[in-house]
Amino acid sequence: MDQIQTLNTFFGGNINKGKQGLSHLYLTLFFTSCLFFWWLPSLYYCFVLNLPNPVSKLSLWASVLAASLYLYGYIFAVFPVGFKVVSFEVINGCEWISGQMTKFVFVPSLLFAVYFYISHSHEFYSDSVMPSLAQGLYYFHLFCGCMYLSTMRPQKHHKQSAMIAALLVILPRAIIALNFFRQFLAFAVLPIIFIAIARGWIRLTAKRIVIIFLMGACIFVVPSIFRGDFKSYSSSLDGENLHLYAGNSRMYAGNWLLMGSSLTVFDRFHTAKLLGQCSPLLVSLSEYIIPYRTFGICTVPFAGTVRAGDSNAIVTYMINGNGLTHGGTGATFLLDLYWFGGILAVCVGSLIMGCTCKFFVESMGHRSIFNGIWAECLMRSIFSIRGTYGFIYERIPISLLAIFLCVLVVRSAIKGSNN
Numbered sequence: 001m002d003q004i005q006t007l008n009t010f011f012g013g014n015i016n017k018g019k020q021g022l023s024h025l026y027l028t029l030f031f032t033s034c035l036f037f038w039w040l041p042s043l044y045y046c047f048v049l050n051l052p053n054p055v056s057k058l059s060l061w062a063s064v065l066a067a068s069l070y071l072y073g074y075i076f077a078v079f080p081v082g083f084k085v086v087s088f089e090v091i092n093g094c095e096w097i098s099g100q101m102t103k104f105v106f107v108p109s110l111l112f113a114v115y116f117y118i119s120h121s122h123e124f125y126s127d128s129v130m131p132s133l134a135q136g137l138y139y140f141h142l143f144c145g146c147m148y149l150s151t152m153r154p155q156k157h158h159k160q161s162a163m164i165a166a167l168l169v170i171l172p173r174a175i176i177a178l179n180f181f182r183q184f185l186a187f188a189v190l191p192i193i194f195i196a197i198a199r200g201w202i203r204l205t206a207k208r209i210v211i212i213f214l215m216g217a218c219i220f221v222v223p224s225i226f227r228g229d230f231k232s233y234s235s236s237l238d239g240e241n242l243h244l245y246a247g248n249s250r251m252y253a254g255n256w257l258l259m260g261s262s263l264t265v266f267d268r269f270h271t272a273k274l275l276g277q278c279s280p281l282l283v284s285l286s287e288y289i290i291p292y293r294t295f296g297i298c299t300v301p302f303a304g305t306v307r308a309g310d311s312n313a314i315v316t317y318m319i320n321g322n323g324l325t326h327g328g329t330g331a332t333f334l335l336d337l338y339w340f341g342g343i344l345a346v347c348v349g350s351l352i353m354g355c356t357c358k359f360f361v362e363s364m365g366h367r368s369i370f371n372g373i374w375a376e377c378l379m380r381s382i383f384s385i386r387g388t389y390g391f392i393y394e395r396i397p398i399s400l401l402a403i404f405l406c407v408l409v410v411r412s413a414i415k416g417s418n419n
Contacts, residue, residue, distance in 0.1 A: 018200040019365040025197060025204060025212070026361060026378055027074070029190075031067070033385045037332075038063045041257040041264075049254050059267040062343065066334055066350040073354025079362050086369065086407060093410030094369050094403075095151035099165065101144040106168040109141050113172035120179050130180070138173065139395075142188050143402060145169035146372025149195045154367070159201060166192045183383060189215065190382070191375035198364035198371065262332035262386040269315055270338045277309055281336040281345075284310040284390025288398055310388045311335045333389040349389060356393075357381050369407070373399045 042060060045051045053060075112134055148165050169188050177185035193212065196202045258264060274280070278298035292298045292308040299306040300317045307313045311331040337349040360374035373396060380392045 017203070018198045019361060021202075021204040022194055022198045022364060023361050025209070026194070026357070026382075027071075028209075029382050030070075030357075030385075033382050034063070034067050037260060037262050037385045038067075039263075041254070041261040044254050044257055049250060051254075054258055055261065055263045056267050059263045059270070062266070062334055062338070062346055063263055065343075066337075066346050069347055069350040070354035070357075073351040074358045075354075077355040077358040079359045089414060090407055090410050091151050091367065091369060092153070093413060094406050095148060095153065097406060097410065098144045098147035098151065099161070102141065102148050102165050102168055105137065105141040105144060106172070109137060109172040110175075112137070113175040116180070117175050117178060138176075138184075141172070142169055142191070142376075143372060143399065145188075146191050146195060146375060147369060147403070147406075149192060149199075150371030150375075151367060151369055152199075154199075162196070162201065166196075186383075187376075187379060190379040191372065194375040194378055195364065195371055198361075198375075199367070260386070262330060262334075265315055265330065266332050266334050266338070269318065270335060272318065274314070274339060277314065279340055280309060280311040280314055281340040281349075281389055283308050284336060284388040285393060287390060288394045310390065311339065312388055330386045331388055332386060333384045333391075336389040353381065353384075353389075353392065369403055373403075 039060070042053050042055050046053055116130070116134075145165050145168065149162055152162055169192065170185070173185045173188050193202070197204065202208065277300070283292065283298050287308045287310065293306055296306075298309045300309045300313050302313050302317060315331050315335070333349070333353075334346055337345040340349075357378060360378050364371045364374050376395060376399075377392055380387070380395075384391050
Protein backbone atom coordinates (compact mmCIF):
# COMPACT_ATOMS: atom_id res chain seq x y z
CA MET A 1 0.00 0.00 0.00
CA ASP A 2 2.83 2.39 0.80
CA GLN A 3 4.34 1.85 -2.64
CA ILE A 4 0.99 2.52 -4.35
CA GLN A 5 0.53 5.69 -2.29
CA THR A 6 4.03 6.83 -3.29
CA LEU A 7 3.25 6.25 -6.96
CA ASN A 8 0.04 8.24 -6.60
CA THR A 9 1.99 11.12 -5.11
CA PHE A 10 4.60 11.10 -7.89
CA PHE A 11 2.26 10.63 -10.83
CA GLY A 12 -0.65 12.75 -9.65
CA GLY A 13 -4.24 11.68 -9.17
CA ASN A 14 -5.47 8.32 -7.94
CA ILE A 15 -4.07 5.66 -10.29
CA ASN A 16 -6.48 2.86 -9.47
CA LYS A 17 -9.70 4.88 -9.22
CA GLY A 18 -8.76 7.03 -12.23
CA LYS A 19 -8.19 4.06 -14.52
CA GLN A 20 -11.26 2.29 -13.25
CA GLY A 21 -13.45 5.32 -13.87
CA LEU A 22 -11.97 5.83 -17.33
CA SER A 23 -12.49 2.17 -18.20
CA HIS A 24 -16.16 2.28 -17.18
CA LEU A 25 -16.86 5.50 -19.07
CA TYR A 26 -14.99 4.40 -22.17
CA LEU A 27 -16.73 1.03 -22.42
CA THR A 28 -20.09 2.74 -21.89
CA LEU A 29 -19.42 5.21 -24.71
CA PHE A 30 -18.05 2.53 -27.03
CA PHE A 31 -21.06 0.24 -26.69
CA THR A 32 -23.42 3.20 -26.84
CA SER A 33 -21.85 3.98 -30.20
CA CYS A 34 -22.33 0.33 -31.23
CA LEU A 35 -25.97 0.48 -30.16
CA PHE A 36 -26.70 3.74 -31.97
CA PHE A 37 -24.85 3.09 -35.25
CA TRP A 38 -25.26 -0.70 -35.47
CA TRP A 39 -28.25 -2.14 -33.61
CA LEU A 40 -30.76 0.61 -32.77
CA PRO A 41 -32.18 0.97 -36.32
CA SER A 42 -32.94 -2.77 -36.45
CA LEU A 43 -34.53 -2.73 -32.99
CA TYR A 44 -36.59 0.33 -33.90
CA TYR A 45 -37.86 -1.11 -37.19
CA CYS A 46 -38.71 -4.50 -35.68
CA PHE A 47 -40.25 -3.52 -32.35
CA VAL A 48 -41.55 0.02 -32.87
CA LEU A 49 -42.55 0.15 -36.53
CA ASN A 50 -43.26 -3.60 -36.82
CA LEU A 51 -41.50 -3.65 -40.18
CA PRO A 52 -38.94 -6.12 -41.60
CA ASN A 53 -35.38 -5.71 -40.39
CA PRO A 54 -33.58 -3.41 -42.87
CA VAL A 55 -30.22 -5.04 -42.02
CA SER A 56 -29.30 -8.59 -43.02
CA LYS A 57 -28.62 -11.32 -40.46
CA LEU A 58 -25.02 -11.63 -41.68
CA SER A 59 -24.30 -7.99 -40.89
CA LEU A 60 -25.96 -8.19 -37.48
CA TRP A 61 -24.12 -11.37 -36.49
CA ALA A 62 -20.83 -9.92 -37.76
CA SER A 63 -21.32 -6.83 -35.59
CA VAL A 64 -22.27 -8.89 -32.52
CA LEU A 65 -19.25 -11.17 -33.03
CA ALA A 66 -16.93 -8.17 -33.45
CA ALA A 67 -18.26 -6.46 -30.32
CA SER A 68 -18.00 -9.68 -28.29
CA LEU A 69 -14.40 -10.38 -29.31
CA TYR A 70 -13.51 -6.73 -28.75
CA LEU A 71 -14.87 -6.97 -25.20
CA TYR A 72 -13.08 -10.29 -24.62
CA GLY A 73 -9.75 -8.78 -25.71
CA TYR A 74 -10.35 -5.70 -23.58
CA ILE A 75 -11.22 -7.62 -20.42
CA PHE A 76 -8.52 -10.29 -20.51
CA ALA A 77 -5.57 -8.36 -21.98
CA VAL A 78 -2.82 -7.65 -19.42
CA PHE A 79 0.03 -5.18 -20.02
CA PRO A 80 2.98 -4.02 -17.92
CA VAL A 81 2.42 -0.29 -17.52
CA GLY A 82 3.71 2.48 -15.30
CA PHE A 83 7.36 2.26 -16.39
CA LYS A 84 9.27 5.51 -16.75
CA VAL A 85 10.41 6.41 -20.29
CA VAL A 86 11.89 9.86 -19.60
CA SER A 87 12.94 11.68 -16.45
CA PHE A 88 10.57 13.90 -14.48
CA GLU A 89 12.78 16.83 -15.42
CA VAL A 90 12.05 16.21 -19.10
CA ILE A 91 8.33 15.80 -18.37
CA ASN A 92 8.35 19.15 -16.57
CA GLY A 93 9.98 20.75 -19.61
CA CYS A 94 7.40 19.23 -21.96
CA GLU A 95 4.69 20.53 -19.65
CA TRP A 96 6.01 24.08 -19.92
CA ILE A 97 6.46 24.00 -23.72
CA SER A 98 3.05 22.46 -24.41
CA GLY A 99 1.36 24.90 -22.03
CA GLN A 100 2.91 27.91 -23.76
CA MET A 101 2.06 26.58 -27.22
CA THR A 102 -1.55 25.91 -26.17
CA LYS A 103 -1.95 29.57 -25.25
CA PHE A 104 -0.05 30.84 -28.29
CA VAL A 105 -1.96 28.78 -30.89
CA PHE A 106 -5.31 29.72 -29.32
CA VAL A 107 -5.27 33.18 -30.90
CA PRO A 108 -5.02 32.13 -34.57
CA SER A 109 -7.38 29.20 -33.86
CA LEU A 110 -10.04 31.52 -32.48
CA LEU A 111 -9.61 34.08 -35.27
CA PHE A 112 -10.01 31.45 -37.97
CA ALA A 113 -13.00 29.92 -36.17
CA VAL A 114 -14.82 33.26 -36.15
CA TYR A 115 -13.93 33.86 -39.80
CA PHE A 116 -15.07 30.38 -40.80
CA TYR A 117 -18.38 30.75 -39.00
CA ILE A 118 -19.13 34.17 -40.48
CA SER A 119 -18.10 33.29 -44.04
CA HIS A 120 -19.96 29.96 -44.06
CA SER A 121 -22.90 30.87 -41.89
CA HIS A 122 -25.76 28.32 -41.98
CA GLU A 123 -24.04 26.20 -44.59
CA PHE A 124 -22.65 22.69 -44.20
CA TYR A 125 -19.00 22.34 -45.12
CA SER A 126 -16.73 19.35 -44.83
CA ASP A 127 -13.09 18.62 -44.24
CA SER A 128 -12.51 18.81 -47.99
CA VAL A 129 -13.45 22.50 -47.84
CA MET A 130 -11.53 23.56 -44.72
CA PRO A 131 -7.95 24.37 -45.79
CA SER A 132 -5.39 21.72 -44.91
CA LEU A 133 -3.32 24.35 -43.11
CA ALA A 134 -6.25 25.13 -40.82
CA GLN A 135 -6.85 21.45 -40.11
CA GLY A 136 -3.17 21.09 -39.20
CA LEU A 137 -3.43 24.13 -36.94
CA TYR A 138 -6.34 22.68 -34.97
CA TYR A 139 -4.76 19.27 -34.66
CA PHE A 140 -1.52 20.84 -33.40
CA HIS A 141 -3.52 22.88 -30.90
CA LEU A 142 -5.26 19.72 -29.66
CA PHE A 143 -1.96 17.87 -29.47
CA CYS A 144 -0.36 20.62 -27.36
CA GLY A 145 -3.40 20.93 -25.09
CA CYS A 146 -3.57 17.18 -24.46
CA MET A 147 0.17 16.97 -23.78
CA TYR A 148 -0.10 19.85 -21.30
CA LEU A 149 -2.95 18.14 -19.43
CA SER A 150 -1.09 14.80 -19.54
CA THR A 151 2.14 16.19 -18.10
CA MET A 152 0.66 18.70 -15.65
CA ARG A 153 1.86 18.35 -12.09
CA PRO A 154 -0.79 17.39 -9.51
CA GLN A 155 -0.62 20.50 -7.30
CA LYS A 156 -4.05 21.94 -6.51
CA HIS A 157 -3.38 25.33 -8.11
CA HIS A 158 -2.76 23.57 -11.42
CA LYS A 159 -6.40 22.48 -11.67
CA GLN A 160 -7.40 26.02 -12.63
CA SER A 161 -4.73 25.97 -15.33
CA ALA A 162 -6.11 22.66 -16.58
CA MET A 163 -9.60 24.13 -16.92
CA ILE A 164 -8.25 27.14 -18.79
CA ALA A 165 -6.22 24.94 -21.15
CA ALA A 166 -9.26 22.77 -21.86
CA LEU A 167 -11.34 25.86 -22.63
CA LEU A 168 -8.67 27.25 -24.97
CA VAL A 169 -8.71 24.03 -26.99
CA ILE A 170 -12.48 23.51 -27.03
CA LEU A 171 -13.78 27.05 -27.70
CA PRO A 172 -12.50 27.50 -31.29
CA ARG A 173 -13.70 24.02 -32.24
CA ALA A 174 -17.13 24.70 -30.72
CA ILE A 175 -17.54 27.75 -32.96
CA ILE A 176 -16.50 25.84 -36.09
CA ALA A 177 -18.70 22.86 -35.24
CA LEU A 178 -21.80 25.06 -35.53
CA ASN A 179 -21.58 24.65 -39.32
CA PHE A 180 -19.02 21.90 -39.69
CA PHE A 181 -18.77 18.22 -38.75
CA ARG A 182 -20.11 17.84 -35.21
CA GLN A 183 -17.38 15.27 -34.50
CA PHE A 184 -14.90 18.12 -34.88
CA LEU A 185 -15.85 19.29 -31.38
CA ALA A 186 -16.08 15.78 -29.91
CA PHE A 187 -12.53 15.08 -31.13
CA ALA A 188 -11.32 17.59 -28.52
CA VAL A 189 -13.87 17.16 -25.73
CA LEU A 190 -13.55 13.39 -25.29
CA PRO A 191 -9.72 13.17 -25.03
CA ILE A 192 -9.71 15.98 -22.48
CA ILE A 193 -12.38 14.24 -20.40
CA PHE A 194 -10.52 10.93 -20.64
CA ILE A 195 -7.26 12.52 -19.43
CA ALA A 196 -8.98 14.33 -16.55
CA ILE A 197 -10.69 11.13 -15.37
CA ALA A 198 -7.53 9.02 -15.73
CA ARG A 199 -5.49 11.56 -13.75
CA GLY A 200 -8.08 11.43 -10.95
CA TRP A 201 -9.20 15.05 -11.39
CA ILE A 202 -12.80 14.07 -12.12
CA ARG A 203 -14.56 11.41 -10.08
CA LEU A 204 -17.34 9.72 -11.99
CA THR A 205 -20.73 9.99 -10.32
CA ALA A 206 -24.20 9.35 -11.73
CA LYS A 207 -24.74 13.10 -12.10
CA ARG A 208 -21.51 13.60 -14.02
CA ILE A 209 -22.19 10.64 -16.30
CA VAL A 210 -25.58 12.20 -17.16
CA ILE A 211 -23.84 15.53 -17.84
CA ILE A 212 -21.34 13.83 -20.18
CA PHE A 213 -24.15 12.16 -22.12
CA LEU A 214 -26.06 15.45 -22.32
CA MET A 215 -22.90 17.09 -23.68
CA GLY A 216 -22.71 14.34 -26.30
CA ALA A 217 -26.34 14.91 -27.26
CA CYS A 218 -25.69 18.63 -27.62
CA ILE A 219 -22.63 17.96 -29.80
CA PHE A 220 -24.74 15.85 -32.17
CA VAL A 221 -27.97 17.91 -32.18
CA VAL A 222 -27.07 21.60 -31.76
CA PRO A 223 -24.74 21.82 -34.81
CA SER A 224 -27.41 20.09 -36.90
CA ILE A 225 -29.95 22.74 -35.89
CA PHE A 226 -27.57 25.58 -36.76
CA ARG A 227 -26.67 23.98 -40.09
CA GLY A 228 -30.31 23.31 -40.91
CA ASP A 229 -29.79 19.58 -41.44
CA PHE A 230 -33.35 18.66 -40.49
CA LYS A 231 -34.83 21.32 -42.74
CA SER A 232 -32.61 20.23 -45.62
CA TYR A 233 -33.61 16.59 -45.13
CA SER A 234 -37.33 17.43 -45.13
CA SER A 235 -37.06 19.53 -48.27
CA SER A 236 -35.18 16.74 -50.08
CA LEU A 237 -38.08 14.26 -49.80
CA ASP A 238 -40.02 13.73 -53.02
CA GLY A 239 -43.80 13.73 -53.24
CA GLU A 240 -44.16 10.00 -52.56
CA ASN A 241 -41.94 10.13 -49.48
CA LEU A 242 -43.66 13.26 -48.21
CA HIS A 243 -46.96 11.37 -48.41
CA LEU A 244 -45.49 8.42 -46.51
CA TYR A 245 -43.91 10.54 -43.78
CA ALA A 246 -46.65 13.16 -43.40
CA GLY A 247 -47.97 12.98 -39.86
CA ASN A 248 -45.86 9.90 -39.10
CA SER A 249 -43.08 11.00 -36.83
CA ARG A 250 -42.16 7.38 -36.00
CA MET A 251 -41.38 6.64 -39.64
CA TYR A 252 -39.37 9.82 -39.91
CA ALA A 253 -37.33 8.87 -36.80
CA GLY A 254 -36.78 5.36 -38.11
CA ASN A 255 -35.46 6.60 -41.43
CA TRP A 256 -33.21 9.10 -39.65
CA LEU A 257 -31.73 6.28 -37.56
CA LEU A 258 -31.29 4.11 -40.63
CA MET A 259 -29.45 6.88 -42.48
CA GLY A 260 -26.86 6.92 -39.67
CA SER A 261 -26.44 3.14 -39.53
CA SER A 262 -23.03 1.95 -40.68
CA LEU A 263 -24.30 -1.64 -40.85
CA THR A 264 -26.34 -0.69 -43.90
CA VAL A 265 -23.05 0.32 -45.55
CA PHE A 266 -21.49 -3.01 -44.58
CA ASP A 267 -24.62 -4.82 -45.76
CA ARG A 268 -24.47 -3.18 -49.17
CA PHE A 269 -20.76 -3.27 -49.93
CA HIS A 270 -19.12 -6.18 -48.09
CA THR A 271 -19.42 -8.32 -51.24
CA ALA A 272 -18.16 -5.57 -53.58
CA LYS A 273 -15.20 -6.48 -55.80
CA LEU A 274 -12.19 -4.22 -55.27
CA LEU A 275 -10.68 -4.72 -58.70
CA GLY A 276 -7.21 -3.18 -58.87
CA GLN A 277 -7.55 -1.56 -55.43
CA CYS A 278 -5.03 -1.77 -52.62
CA SER A 279 -6.30 -3.18 -49.34
CA PRO A 280 -8.39 -0.41 -47.71
CA LEU A 281 -7.30 -1.71 -44.29
CA LEU A 282 -3.59 -1.27 -45.04
CA VAL A 283 -4.21 2.10 -46.69
CA SER A 284 -6.12 3.44 -43.69
CA LEU A 285 -3.39 2.26 -41.31
CA SER A 286 -0.55 3.84 -43.30
CA GLU A 287 -2.19 6.91 -44.83
CA TYR A 288 -0.27 9.34 -42.58
CA ILE A 289 3.04 7.59 -43.25
CA ILE A 290 2.90 6.94 -47.00
CA PRO A 291 1.89 9.88 -49.26
CA TYR A 292 -0.39 7.89 -51.55
CA ARG A 293 -1.70 10.96 -53.35
CA THR A 294 1.79 12.20 -54.11
CA PHE A 295 2.88 8.84 -55.50
CA GLY A 296 -0.41 8.36 -57.34
CA ILE A 297 -0.95 4.87 -55.94
CA CYS A 298 -3.80 3.31 -53.97
CA THR A 299 -6.09 6.28 -54.67
CA VAL A 300 -9.67 6.72 -55.82
CA PRO A 301 -11.33 9.72 -57.53
CA PHE A 302 -12.86 11.98 -54.92
CA ALA A 303 -14.53 15.40 -55.26
CA GLY A 304 -12.69 16.33 -58.46
CA THR A 305 -9.33 15.12 -57.20
CA VAL A 306 -7.97 11.88 -55.71
CA ARG A 307 -7.87 10.53 -52.18
CA ALA A 308 -6.16 7.62 -50.46
CA GLY A 309 -8.32 4.55 -51.04
CA ASP A 310 -9.61 3.73 -47.58
CA SER A 311 -13.07 2.20 -47.20
CA ASN A 312 -14.76 5.58 -46.70
CA ALA A 313 -13.38 6.93 -49.97
CA ILE A 314 -14.16 3.73 -51.88
CA VAL A 315 -17.76 3.54 -50.63
CA THR A 316 -18.26 7.23 -51.33
CA TYR A 317 -17.04 6.79 -54.89
CA MET A 318 -19.23 3.71 -55.42
CA ILE A 319 -22.30 5.66 -54.30
CA ASN A 320 -21.69 9.15 -55.64
CA GLY A 321 -18.98 8.86 -58.28
CA ASN A 322 -16.54 11.74 -58.54
CA GLY A 323 -18.95 14.57 -57.86
CA LEU A 324 -19.09 14.54 -54.08
CA THR A 325 -17.81 17.66 -52.32
CA HIS A 326 -18.27 16.52 -48.71
CA GLY A 327 -16.04 14.42 -46.49
CA GLY A 328 -17.56 11.06 -47.39
CA THR A 329 -20.53 8.84 -46.71
CA GLY A 330 -18.92 7.09 -43.75
CA ALA A 331 -18.06 3.42 -43.42
CA THR A 332 -17.30 1.02 -40.56
CA PHE A 333 -14.16 -0.77 -39.43
CA LEU A 334 -16.02 -4.04 -40.08
CA LEU A 335 -15.85 -3.30 -43.80
CA ASP A 336 -12.06 -2.81 -43.69
CA LEU A 337 -11.56 -6.12 -41.92
CA TYR A 338 -14.05 -8.09 -44.03
CA TRP A 339 -12.53 -6.84 -47.29
CA PHE A 340 -9.11 -7.84 -45.96
CA GLY A 341 -9.86 -11.41 -44.93
CA GLY A 342 -13.53 -12.16 -44.48
CA ILE A 343 -15.09 -13.06 -41.15
CA LEU A 344 -11.77 -14.38 -39.80
CA ALA A 345 -10.20 -10.94 -40.22
CA VAL A 346 -13.20 -9.40 -38.46
CA CYS A 347 -12.60 -11.72 -35.49
CA VAL A 348 -8.84 -11.18 -35.27
CA GLY A 349 -9.04 -7.42 -35.91
CA SER A 350 -11.74 -6.91 -33.27
CA LEU A 351 -9.71 -8.90 -30.73
CA ILE A 352 -6.60 -6.80 -31.43
CA MET A 353 -8.63 -3.63 -31.19
CA GLY A 354 -9.92 -4.61 -27.74
CA CYS A 355 -6.41 -5.47 -26.52
CA THR A 356 -4.88 -2.20 -27.75
CA CYS A 357 -7.68 -0.11 -26.26
CA LYS A 358 -7.09 -1.85 -22.92
CA PHE A 359 -3.41 -0.87 -23.23
CA PHE A 360 -4.39 2.76 -23.87
CA VAL A 361 -6.58 2.85 -20.76
CA GLU A 362 -4.00 1.13 -18.55
CA SER A 363 -1.26 3.52 -19.73
CA MET A 364 -3.20 6.67 -18.80
CA GLY A 365 -3.31 6.30 -15.03
CA HIS A 366 -0.21 8.37 -14.38
CA ARG A 367 1.56 11.53 -15.49
CA SER A 368 3.08 10.87 -18.90
CA ILE A 369 4.00 12.55 -22.16
CA PHE A 370 2.04 9.89 -24.08
CA ASN A 371 -1.38 10.20 -22.43
CA GLY A 372 -2.64 12.60 -25.10
CA ILE A 373 -1.96 10.04 -27.84
CA TRP A 374 -3.72 7.25 -25.98
CA ALA A 375 -6.70 9.47 -25.14
CA GLU A 376 -7.10 10.41 -28.80
CA CYS A 377 -6.90 6.75 -29.85
CA LEU A 378 -9.66 5.86 -27.38
CA MET A 379 -11.81 8.65 -28.76
CA ARG A 380 -11.17 7.50 -32.32
CA SER A 381 -12.07 3.90 -31.50
CA ILE A 382 -15.52 5.10 -30.46
CA PHE A 383 -16.00 6.80 -33.84
CA SER A 384 -14.52 3.87 -35.78
CA ILE A 385 -17.97 2.26 -35.54
CA ARG A 386 -18.79 4.66 -38.36
CA GLY A 387 -15.25 5.11 -39.64
CA THR A 388 -12.26 3.02 -40.65
CA TYR A 389 -10.02 0.65 -38.70
CA GLY A 390 -6.94 2.73 -39.39
CA PHE A 391 -8.72 5.81 -38.05
CA ILE A 392 -7.90 4.57 -34.55
CA TYR A 393 -4.14 4.29 -35.04
CA GLU A 394 -3.28 6.56 -37.99
CA ARG A 395 -2.02 9.52 -35.93
CA ILE A 396 0.25 7.53 -33.60
CA PRO A 397 3.45 7.69 -35.73
CA ILE A 398 3.29 11.45 -36.36
CA SER A 399 2.37 12.12 -32.71
CA LEU A 400 5.29 10.01 -31.47
CA LEU A 401 7.58 11.94 -33.81
CA ALA A 402 6.31 15.25 -32.40
CA ILE A 403 6.89 14.02 -28.84
CA PHE A 404 10.39 12.86 -29.78
CA LEU A 405 11.23 16.31 -31.14
CA CYS A 406 9.80 17.97 -28.02
CA VAL A 407 11.91 15.72 -25.79
CA LEU A 408 15.02 16.56 -27.84
CA VAL A 409 14.38 20.29 -27.38
CA VAL A 410 13.85 19.89 -23.64
CA ARG A 411 16.94 17.74 -23.17
CA SER A 412 19.03 20.24 -25.15
CA ALA A 413 17.72 23.06 -22.96
CA ILE A 414 18.49 21.08 -19.79
CA LYS A 415 21.96 20.24 -21.01
CA GLY A 416 22.60 23.89 -21.92
CA SER A 417 21.44 25.13 -18.51
CA ASN A 418 23.66 22.61 -16.73
CA ASN A 419 26.67 23.77 -18.69
